[in-house]
Amino acid sequence: MEIKITRDTMSDIYFDALRIRNEVFVKEQGVPYELEVGNALEEATSVHFVSYDEKKATGTVRLLLYEDKKSGLVQRMAVLKEEREKHLASQLLKELICFAQKNQVETLILHAQLTARGFYPRFGFVEEGEIFEEAGIKHITMKKTL
Structure with a gap:
C-alpha cells in the first residue's frame, strides 16, 4: 500500500480521490454530488491523500488548512467498500496527522459521522459539542491538539 499526496486538482491523484468520494458518498450514502464537490476553492486549497494498492486507488482523505495554517479540517475520509x-x-489518517505535524499545524478538527465516531479517539480526537446533521447524515465535531 502506498499513499500519494497532492494539492493539484488537475492531477490523476486528485481525480482518483474524486472517484472514491463519488462512489462512497454520492452512490453509497446518497449525498448530492453538488454538496460533495461543491466548493472549488476548498478543493483547490486542500491537501488530498489517496491510498493505492498494486492495482488501483482504494481510499482518500483531505486536509483543508485554515488561513492561519495552524489548524485544519479533516474531511472526505472514504474507503471503497471492497477495501x-x-x-x-x-x-x-496517520499520514495526514504526520503531514500536519511536519507543517506546524497545531489543531485538527473533523466532523465524524456517528457511525464512525468510535474510530477517531484512538488517534487522539475528542468529541466536542452537540450532534448535528450535515448532508442528511448525523455528525459530531471532534478535535485533536498536535
Whole structure:
C-alpha cells in the first residue's frame, strides 16, 4: 500500500480521490454530488491523500488548512467498500496527522459521522459539542491538539 499526496486538482491523484468520494458518498450514502464537490476553492486549497494498492486507488482523505495554517479540517475520509477492513482509513489518517505535524499545524478538527465516531479517539480526537446533521447524515465535531 502506498499513499500519494497532492494539492493539484488537475492531477490523476486528485481525480482518483474524486472517484472514491463519488462512489462512497454520492452512490453509497446518497449525498448530492453538488454538496460533495461543491466548493472549488476548498478543493483547490486542500491537501488530498489517496491510498493505492498494486492495482488501483482504494481510499482518500483531505486536509483543508485554515488561513492561519495552524489548524485544519479533516474531511472526505472514504474507503471503497471492497477495501474496508484493511485498516486503510487508519493509515490515511496517520499520514495526514504526520503531514500536519511536519507543517506546524497545531489543531485538527473533523466532523465524524456517528457511525464512525468510535474510530477517531484512538488517534487522539475528542468529541466536542452537540450532534448535528450535515448532508442528511448525523455528525459530531471532534478535535485533536498536535
